[in-house]
Amino acid sequence: MKSVSRIFSHALDLTGWSISRRSVLTGALATALSGTLLGSAWAQDDRKTLRIVQSTALKVVDPIFQNAYPVRNHGYLVFDTLFGVDDKYRPQPQMVKDWSLSDDKLTYSFTLRPGLKFHDGTFVKSGDCVASIKRWGSRDTMGRILMDRVASMNVVDDSTFTIVLKEPYGMVLDSIAKPGTYVPFIMPKRLADTPADQQVTEVVGSGPFRFVAGEFQPGVRAVYEKFADYIPRSEPPVWTSGGKVARVDRIEWIGMPDSQTAANALMNGEVDFVEMPPLDMLDILEQTQGVVVKDVMHVGYNNAVYPNWLNPPFNNQKIRQALLLSLNQKDVLAAQVGNEKYYSECKAMFVCGSPYATDVGAPAGPDIEKAKQLLKEGGYKGEKVVILQASDIAMHGAVSPVVAQALRNIGMNVEVQPMDIQTLFTRRGNQAPIAENGWSIYNGYWQSVDILNPITNVGVSGRGKNGGWFGWAEDEQLVSLRQDFIKETDETKRKQIVEKIQKRAYDLVTYVPAGMFNVPYAYRDNVKGLLSGPGPVFWNVSKD
Amino acid sequence: MLRFLIKRLIATLPVVVGVAIVVFLILRLAPGDPAAVLAGGTATPETVAEIRQKLGLDAPLLTQFFTWAGLVLHGNLGTSIITHQPVWNLILQRAEPTLSLGATTFVVSIVFAVPLGVLAAWYHQTWVDRVVMIISVLGFSIPAFVVGYLLVYLFAIDLKWLPVQGFANISRGIGPFISYITLPTITLSLFYGALIARITRASILEVLGEDYIRTARAKGLRESTVMTRHALRVAAGPIISIVGIGLAMLISGALITESVFNLPGLGRLTVDAVMSRDYPVIQGLILVLSLVYILINVLVDIAYAVVDPRIRY
Numbered sequence: 001m002k003s004v005s006r007i008f009s010h011a012l013d014l015t016g017w018s019i020s021r022r023s024v025l026t027g028a029l030a031t032a033l034s035g036t037l038l039g040s041a042w043a044q045d046d047r048k049t050l051r052i053v054q055s056t057a058l059k060v061v062d063p064i065f066q067n068a069y070p071v072r073n074h075g076y077l078v079f080d081t082l083f084g085v086d087d088k089y090r091p092q093p094q095m096v097k098d099w100s101l102s103d104d105k106l107t108y109s110f111t112l113r114p115g116l117k118f119h120d121g122t123f124v125k126s127g128d129c130v131a132s133i134k135r136w137g138s139r140d141t142m143g144r145i146l147m148d149r150v151a152s153m154n155v156v157d158d159s160t161f162t163i164v165l166k167e168p169y170g171m172v173l174d175s176i177a178k179p180g181t182y183v184p185f186i187m188p189k190r191l192a193d194t195p196a197d198q199q200v201t202e203v204v205g206s207g208p209f210r211f212v213a214g215e216f217q218p219g220v221r222a223v224y225e226k227f228a229d230y231i232p233r234s235e236p237p238v239w240t241s242g243g244k245v246a247r248v249d250r251i252e253w254i255g256m257p258d259s260q261t262a263a264n265a266l267m268n269g270e271v272d273f274v275e276m277p278p279l280d281m282l283d284i285l286e287q288t289q290g291v292v293v294k295d296v297m298h299v300g301y302n303n304a305v306y307p308n309w310l311n312p313p314f315n316n317q318k319i320r321q322a323l324l325l326s327l328n329q330k331d332v333l334a335a336q337v338g339n340e341k342y343y344s345e346c347k348a349m350f351v352c353g354s355p356y357a358t359d360v361g362a363p364a365g366p367d368i369e370k371a372k373q374l375l376k377e378g379g380y381k382g383e384k385v386v387i388l389q390a391s392d393i394a395m396h397g398a399v400s401p402v403v404a405q406a407l408r409n410i411g412m413n414v415e416v417q418p419m420d421i422q423t424l425f426t427r428r429g430n431q432a433p434i435a436e437n438g439w440s441i442y443n444g445y446w447q448s449v450d451i452l453n454p455i456t457n458v459g460v461s462g463r464g465k466n467g468g469w470f471g472w473a474e475d476e477q478l479v480s481l482r483q484d485f486i487k488e489t490d491e492t493k494r495k496q497i498v499e500k501i502q503k504r505a506y507d508l509v510t511y512v513p514a515g516m517f518n519v520p521y522a523y524r525d526n527v528k529g530l531l532s533g534p535g536p537v538f539w540n541v542s543k544d
Numbered sequence: 545m546l547r548f549l550i551k552r553l554i555a556t557l558p559v560v561v562g563v564a565i566v567v568f569l570i571l572r573l574a575p576g577d578p579a580a581v582l583a584g585g586t587a588t589p590e591t592v593a594e595i596r597q598k599l600g601l602d603a604p605l606l607t608q609f610f611t612w613a614g615l616v617l618h619g620n621l622g623t624s625i626i627t628h629q630p631v632w633n634l635i636l637q638r639a640e641p642t643l644s645l646g647a648t649t650f651v652v653s654i655v656f657a658v659p660l661g662v663l664a665a666w667y668h669q670t671w672v673d674r675v676v677m678i679i680s681v682l683g684f685s686i687p688a689f690v691v692g693y694l695l696v697y698l699f700a701i702d703l704k705w706l707p708v709q710g711f712a713n714i715s716r717g718i719g720p721f722i723s724y725i726t727l728p729t730i731t732l733s734l735f736y737g738a739l740i741a742r743i744t745r746a747s748i749l750e751v752l753g754e755d756y757i758r759t760a761r762a763k764g765l766r767e768s769t770v771m772t773r774h775a776l777r778v779a780a781g782p783i784i785s786i787v788g789i790g791l792a793m794l795i796s797g798a799l800i801t802e803s804v805f806n807l808p809g810l811g812r813l814t815v816d817a818v819m820s821r822d823y824p825v826i827q828g829l830i831l832v833l834s835l836v837y838i839l840i841n842v843l844v845d846i847a848y849a850v851v852d853p854r855i856r857y
Contacts, residue, residue: 057816059626059627059816059820060582060626060627065582066582066583066584067583067584067587068584071584139591141588181584197591197594197595197598198598199628201628217637217808218624218626218627218629218634219627219808219812219813219816220637220638220808220812221808254710254806255806255808256709256806257803257806257812257815257816258803258804258806260693261696261708261709261803261804261805261806264696264697264700264701264708264709265707265708265709265710265806267701267708268700268701268704268707268708270707270708270709270710392819419575420576420819422576422577422580422581422819422820422821423575423576425577425580425581426575426576426577426580427575429577429580429589429592458588467588467589467590469588470589
């Protein structure tokens with residue numbers, strides 16, 4: 001003990017300090033006290049401020065320029081839409097008070113609710129709406145299809161405008177109500193006149209929350225304040241429709257690239273809400289006092305495996321069919337999600353439970369023997385199958401090895417190439433052969449609202465290298481059926497067309513649906529009023 | 545000394561130009577496309593192509609380089625492709641957390657590691673030496689993210705003494721500042737301190753075998769005086785070297801520490817910029833950091849002359 005004391009004394013000599021027993025005790029007390037005082041520095045007891053962590057931090061603030069889900073979610077806080085959708089995917093008036101359709105089904109007339117204001121204090125006018133629809137229509141797939149059919153958009157007066165069509169089109173309201181990216185948000189004309197391929201950096205909307213530009217740090221923090229002049233609708237909020245009542249004064253969106261850190265911060269009460277908690281921590285979070293883990297969205301995501309039609313072996317229909325029959329959705333989902341509570345098999349290309357959900361054309365299940373037979377019939381010669389794997393995103397990366405093993409099971413020569421997601425986004429655009437950095441398969445997932453019909457589900461467009469989705473599936477019949485769907489205004493006939501499209505897409509294997517999953521929200525138990533819908537929207541949310 | 549400084553600063557110019565060219569080329573040759581990032585994961589190929597054209601990323605490499613070099617020569621690091629904010633602004637916004645973490649880690653490491661290294665040498669081949677060496681081997685070997693998560697679990701989640709993540713500017717008060725910076729500082733100091741303690745021990749051991757130390761002891765000087773005035777001063781050269789090199793390593797260590805503790809510093813800005821292929825931000829950051837490295841080296845050279853009268857420039 002004496003030697004320890006001597007060493008300690010030597011150590012203090014070296015630092016030039018001296019110490020006494022009393023100063024040690026005083027120091028210990030001071031440390032303990034400061035620990036208590038410091039504790040209040042991060043405790044979140046402010047009931048009017050909601051601290052949220054979304055899947056990624058906000059960097060781009062223009063939701064018409066970038067279509068990432070977090071940018072869309074930011075858009076819903078700041079901007080309003082002419083129409084919202086309810087939980088049955090039906091368009092419901094939002095900024096619009098009344099609308100009508102002429103008898104010839106060519107002219108839509110819209111009247112805005114009175115008193116709507118932008119965050120810069122100006123009133124929302126019909127000219128703002130026309131300019132915003134034009135900008136969105138030059139960017140969004142559904143918007144472009146709508147614009148192709150628009151003869152003119154006319155400002156009648158400050159609160160009324162019309163959309164005049166060249167031919168009847170049954171999806172006008174579905175288009176301007178769409179909750180998937182890009183959402184047709186309304187912004188002032190002076191901003192909406194900016195070309196869509198140019199980013200608008202001034203954020204002025206007419207939504208329930210105002211963006212606080214002075215506190216914005218891209219990738220770190222975005223702050224929103226309740227917009228006092230917002231006039232919510234009187235109907236109860238359902239999805240993106242109904243009354244958008246801001247019940248907190250301030251929302252702080254904190255960027256946290258590490259999902260483990262986000263989960264820890266939630267457990268410690270430093271944040272109130274985490275949009276996508278790490279799936280392997282759900283059990284721990286569920287057992288943590290004061291934390292709720294719940295599937296609030298009820299929308300979910302849909303896995304899709306895209307074969308490259310340009311390169312052997314998947315330029316061969318029979319071999320693509322072998323791929324379809326080799327893959328077991330359960331295996332994919334078990335590896336990707338793990339907890340059965342949060343996933344389900346789904347063969348509908350237009351989302352299970354949606355108006356266009358159907359199993360037509362889908363195989364009953366995996367059939368390894370038949371897949372092997374198809375491989376043989378297709379004349380597979382052992383060509384290398386290159387699978388692109390986004391190894392930095394667990395939800396993406398977990399699927400690739402399962403697909404690889406399924407293909408190995410039927411005797412294919414497979415190589416999985418790991419990379420970060422941004423490299424994958426670039427690589428997937430390469431149409432070159434395998435020897436020139438080309439690829440055979442990549443996988444992704446879509447939020448359900450983005451693939452609800454044959455217009456938005458790019459996996460069945462059949463446009464090949466002429467504007468088709470990565471994988472470049474090409475088929476004239478699919479292109480023609482899609483046009484039939486666009487032109488058809490009768491809902492029953494539309495459903496019949498959807499069935500034909502899905503049957504054809506499964507037969508050709510434009511892509512392989514690989515199951516549906518939900519990611520529950522994790523939040524503190526004093527957070528109330530979270531709404532189901534396409535993403536986290538924070539109107540109606542309060543803190544007890 | 546002044547001539548030396550001027551010569552050193554002039555000599556840095558080719559280094560900086562070389563760094564700029566290499567970084568520019570590596571970024572352009574590496575896979576990835578900022579246009580694809582900007583458009584978003586579900587954007588169609590046409591949208592990506594439109595953005596690429598708009599950003600000038602389809603221009604010849606030389607044109608892109610000279611455009612950027614022209615801006616840099618005017619003191620302008622360009623504008624972020626992703627956020628549309630000036631790169632200088634982004635760097636300045638993020639500098640404080642990194643500088644704070646660097647400063648606290650530097651102070652904590654020196655205050656603890658140098659005395660521990662001296663003690664280990666002083667009590668060479670005793671249990672003190674072994675304990676110090678075990679701590680330094682562990683500090684050097686355990687990855688920062690493991691240490692970070694363990695500290696978070698213990699001090700934040702279990703004991704609730706400190707926050708899990710975030711940063712408080714010193715303008716918010718010393719209490720919040722310390723509460724947020726403590727765990728990242730300990731995490732980074734373990735590595736940095738371990739390095740300094742090992743080098744201190746080795747340097748002192750070498751010096752303790754010298755004749756003049758024996759003479760000092762024979763003169764009847766106190767052991768602490770022998771250590772601080774004679775041994776430590778001569779052994780300071782290698783220690784200063786490692787402190788300098790370690791400062792450069794601190795910046796790379798901050799990449800991980802800032803992610804684990806969600807510190808919005810330059811480390812996270814670098815990672816974000818690399819992940820989103822934000823070329824102007826990466827180029828600007830590397831240019832600024834390379835200047836910092838050079839400055840640190842110059843300061844180390846000056847420190848040599850201060851502690852060792854034999855060194856003159």
